[in-house]
Amino acid sequence: MQQDEVQPADDAFSADLLRGHTDTIVLATLRRGDRYGFEIYKTIRDATGGAHEIKEATLYATYRRLTKDGLVEAYWGDESQGGRRKYYRITDAGRAVYRRNVAAWVATRDVVDALLSTAARPGASTDKDSDR
Amino acid sequence: MQQDEVQPADDAFSADLLRGHTDTIVLATLRRGDRYGFEIYKTIRDATGGAHEIKEATLYATYRRLTKDGLVEAYWGDESQGGRRKYYRITDAGRAVYRRNVAAWVATRDVVDALLSTAARPGASTDKDSDR
DNA sequence: GATTAGTACTGTATCTGATCAACTACTCAA
DNA sequence: TTGAGTAGTTGATCAGATACAGTACTAATC
Numbered sequence A, B: 001m002q003q004d005e006v007q008p009a010d011d012a013f014s015a016d017l018l019r020g021h022t023d024t025i026v027l028a029t030l031r032r033g034d035r036y037g038f039e040i041y042k043t044i045r046d047a048t049g050g051a052h053e054i055k056e057a058t059l060y061a062t063y064r065r066l067t068k069d070g071l072v073e074a075y076w077g078d079e080s081q082g083g084r085r086k087y088y089r090i091t092d093a094g095r096a097v098y099r100r101n102v103a104a105w106v107a108t109r110d111v112v113d114a115l116l117s118t119a120a121r122p123g124a125s126t127d128k129d130s131d132r
Numbered sequence C: 001g002a003t004t005a006g007t008a009c010t011g012t013a014t015c016t017g018a019t020c021a022a023c024t025a026c027t028c029a030a
Numbered sequence D: 001t002t003g004a005g006t007a008g009t010t011g012a013t014c015a016g017a018t019a020c021a022g023t024a025c026t027a028a029t030c
Helices: A022-031 A037-047 A056-068 A092-120 B022-031 B037-047 B056-068 B092-120
Strands: A072-076 A086-090 B072-076 B086-090
Touching: A022 A037, A022 A056, A022 A072, A022 A086, A022 A092, A022 B092, A037 A056, A037 A086, A037 B092, A056 A072, A056 A086, A086 A092, A092 B022, A092 B037, A092 B092, B022 B037, B022 B056, B022 B072, B022 B086, B022 B092, B037 B056, B037 B086, B056 B072, B056 B086, B086 B092
Parallel strands: none
Antiparallel strands: A072 A086, B072 B086
16 A cells, blocks of 8 residues: 555655764764865765765854864865865864764664664554553 | 763763654554553653653653644543543554654664764774775 | 856854743642 | 642743855866
């Protein structure tokens, strides 16, 4: 039933579901080496196969927040060549936060998986007589 | 250093990381049968081993939103006995949204896992020449 | 050389959802 | 009757994501 209604994963994919994890994703990218803002944006966009992207405005706001909190340091590339690029470097504090955030992500992921799979487990589908 | 600062998983656990998934978690709970508000709250709290809880106010706001969107239906239990209980029943629309949300969750989960594990993968720590 | 597209960064305004902090109201036990 | 636990509700506030708009430079095209 309802097979005419296509429901691809990218349609159901709401970017806001990444909320709270943007910082961690950016920090993860910077752990591999310094990047400039637009590069991080493209890296994340490509890593998701183009199916997903975190909006530029979201990322630049994230950079600002991370810089303010001392988790990354910003420095300008060679502006002499015209195209200005602001690079970001992860700090020791940033690495520490990253590690904690990954732990938090794993915990969150497992909790959600548990809550959803428990209810989605086959066999408990139509127990509507148990409560009324 | 800083070993006196304990950092258990529940400390790193920010409830806001579930943001966007609260609806799905509530719908998952209701898929197993009708529940009243406080019962859903306790179910989620217990399912996480007490380490986590979604705040009551958050859940009641979620019930309101789900009801407004027609994903659940609310009805009062026997008020004659004093303790009023508002029960919630998932609708067909709610089940459809639930299915889509689970798909979205799986997609999101895998994307975050990929983004984090790629950066955290051992051996790929300092390959700053591979991406330019 | 004017136009257009792409790269790169910034700022303002707005929306949503989560949370706090109260509050009402009932039941039951000490 | 006081307090704890259950059950539900509301208003205010906060943070993060996003829309939208803008600046500025480069390179390709006509």
